[in-house]
Amino acid sequence: MNQLIECVTNFSEGVNLDIIKQITNEVESVEGVRLLNVDPGKATNRTVVTFVGEPSRVIEAAFLAIKKAGELIDMSKQKGEHPRMGATDVCPLIPISNISMEETAEYARQLARRVGEELKIPVYLYENAQPNKSRSNLSVIRAGEYEGFFKKIKLPEWAPDFGPAENDVKRGATVIGARDFLVAYNVNLNTTSTRRANAIAFDVREAGRTLREGDPVTGKIVTDENGKPKSIPGSLKAVKAIGWYIEEYGIAQISMNLTNIEITPVHVAFDEVCTKANERGIRVTGSELVGLIPLKAMLDAGKYFLKKQQRSVGVSEKELIKIAIKSMGLDELGPFVPEERIIEYLLKDKAGSKLISMSLADFADETASESPAPGGGSISAYVGSLGASLAGMVANLSSHKKGWDSRWLEFSDWAEQAQQYKNELLALVDLDTAAFNKIMESFSLPKSTDEEKATRDHAIQDATKYAIEIPFKVMQAALNSMEVIKAMVEIGNPNSVTDAGVAALCARTAVLGAFMNVKINASGYKDKDYVLDIIYRGNEIERQAIALEAEIIELVNGKIGM
Incomplete structure (x- = not known):
């Protein structure tokens, strides 16, 4: 790579x-x-x-x-x-x-x-x-x-x-x-005073402020036995900060460099500045990102602020980013466009997410066209993602159900699991089509000489193995999602029990459909020991999915009295 x-x-x-x-x-x-x-x-x-x-x-x-x-x-x-x-x-x-x-x-x-x-x-x-x-x-x-x-x-x-x-x-x-990845981050204040902004910066930055006798600004500097100035450390590690006035916006800011966001994440820095500003009678009005930020930093911030509200964190990536932007006021001074500010989004290969970026109608049209892809493998992955999505919906509804406030964290954990399976299965929608295209490309390689034939045969086998592994991952993810689905039938919001039942039908379909792709692709793979092992494991996953679906449907019918 x-x-x-x-x-x-x-x-x-x-x-x-x-x-x-x-x-x-x-x-x-x-x-x-x-x-x-x-x-x-x-x-x-x-x-x-x-x-x-x-x-x-x-x-x-x-x-x-x-x-x-x-x-x-x-x-x-x-x-x-x-x-x-x-x-x-x-x-x-x-x-x-x-x-x-x-x-x-x-x-x-x-x-x-x-x-x-x-x-x-x-x-x-x-x-x-x-x-x-x-x-x-x-x-x-x-x-x-x-x-x-x-x-x-x-x-x-x-x-x-x-x-x-x-x-x-x-x-x-x-x-x-x-250097390591550094986040340049400014917090906006409802003051025009650089001096007061600097006071807050000294409160939070790791280096802190110089220790003085009496008055913290004009007092005599306190030194150690070697004559070096003593300092009072700030409250945040791996943070550099100064205060300044920005004439363009008519406000003072705390300008920070977060040199290790694993030690001090953006949301922690924001909250700490809020605390220190409040202690000095100043209010934080928003913040500003300079340059780019990793996706994980935004997702962690979204989860942090949702947890403070005692709300489920098992929501979409898009929703987590929206919560982070609004909670930290990242759009106060100008629009915050995630596609332009999050590094992973800028590096993303758009061709690698072509299918899941389509509208439902366009995806259906593309499937119905004369092109052989997307085919059954991609559809199986997508159906599985819908099942996981329904499980997440029931978990979120349960987390926010009136009278169930004490259980919000329990259902938040279930919803987060469902989101992970949904994301994994969505990624496999495009990967399955990519695997099919890889096989087609390998078959189109030249075969005029013995060397070309050997190269072509090796490429076909590599592509075939990849085309086996992708639908097998669909099987595994869809089966795993059934744990969440079953839990939502058993303990989730009873008003949504049939939604969880439909989720089980989707998951079973995903497993069985993906297994068909595993088997047809395995028929062309020469390593028979590998083929025997993958088919054996596939049969076991299929058996478990069918049994779990039957168990879940029986539970659903019992809940609705049918």
């Missing part, structure tokens, strides 16, 4: 959209690099440009963008709220898939060396690309900003890692490194 890295370059221009477009054109000129997001900010006078691709192509795109930014941006005239030191202020590389942090750091060093040597821009390494940990922190490197770097760069301890030891008047200096 291909190695993928992400580059989240920050350019010191957020007003002139023509300059930004010229820079992003350079990124898009590199074949194989995908531009994911362009996020300009007028008040900060800064644009975050996010792109992804194979490492060598990403560093080529980054180099071209840095070169173009140096030509177009004049740092001697640049002003903005965000700290900065160069036209390309910071250029981090982030490992996305099939690549280690160590490898990513080496690519960052390659890029830094090229920028320093070819463009003659002073370059500092940071985070995982910087071997000297005393100067690996971005805020430490950038201290003094552009204006202060004319003197700072002359200090022996601040000689750049690459490029001349002379701050470029027009282009400034650049920081290049490798």
Whole structure:
């Protein structure tokens, strides 16, 4: 599988959209690099440009963008709220898939060396690309900003890692490194006071605030036995934060970098800022995401806020994201479009979800057409997903049933299980058709020579095995969903017992239909030991599904008195 890295370059221009477009054109000129997001900010006078691709192509795109930014941006005239030191202020590389942090750091060093040597821009390494940990922190490197770097760069301890030891008047200096995924996140306040925003930032950020005697702002700094200032740690780990005023919006914000969202997720940071702001008589009005965010962060946030309301978390991915957006006010300052802000959605292969993206009518029309796919395997998976969906519906109705408030968490867990089976089966709808297409493609391979024949035969066998495995997964998922279905008949909302009964019929159909596909594809597979094993296991799943369906239908009829 291909190695993928992400580059989240920050350019010191957020007003002139023509300059930004010229820079992003350079990124898009590199074949194989995908531009994911362009996020300009007028008040900060800064644009975050996010792109992804194979490492060598990403560093080529980054180099071209840095070169173009140096030509177009004049740092001697640049002003903005965000700290900065160069036209390309910071250029981090982030490992996305099939690549280690160590490898990513080496690519960052390659890029830094090229920028320093070819463009003659002073370059500092940071985070995982910087071997000297005393100067690996971005805020430490950038201290003094552009204006202060004319003197700072002359200090022996601040000689750049690459490029001349002379701050470029027009282009400034650049920081290049490798880091884990970072979420840039701002929380909006109902105040215009930068001082009060900073006070809240100091309350929450990991570094906290300097300890002073008496007055926390003007009092004498307290030092340890070595003369170093003591600090009071903030309440959030892996969080950097400052307060600032954004003239564009007429509000102050807490600007945060969440450097490890496994330690401090976005929703935890939001709630903690709300708490600290309330303690100071200030109210949070919403928040703002800068750049992109992983899907899991949004789903976790949606579940977190639903649980606070004692509501079921077993709802669709789309609903969880909607809850997260509304709960954190991510759309207060402008529209929040998940398809443009969630990294997995931007990387998603749309062709891989062609069928499940169709309307019901279009899906039916496509099935009824002269094309052999989608066929019985995809339909079996889809029927199974409907069964799991009905089970989830009953669980959610039960979770919200009047008088059953004490049981909301129990039914929420069942609903969440149903959603997982539904999602798995939906994904298998397109995968089954892809498996069929893979077989057709392998049969179309050339067979003129013995070598071509051997290659073709090997491809046919690989495709056949894949076409066995996909419907077998449908069988397993549909059978597993029957546990939820049975539970909903037994303990769920009695007004919806027939819905759970229909779910059982769907699940059984999915199992039996998918097994037909397993058997017909297995007939063309040469590994007979594998075939005997898969058919044996398939027969057992089929037997269990038929027995469970009969048991569930009997329970349903008993509940409705028939």
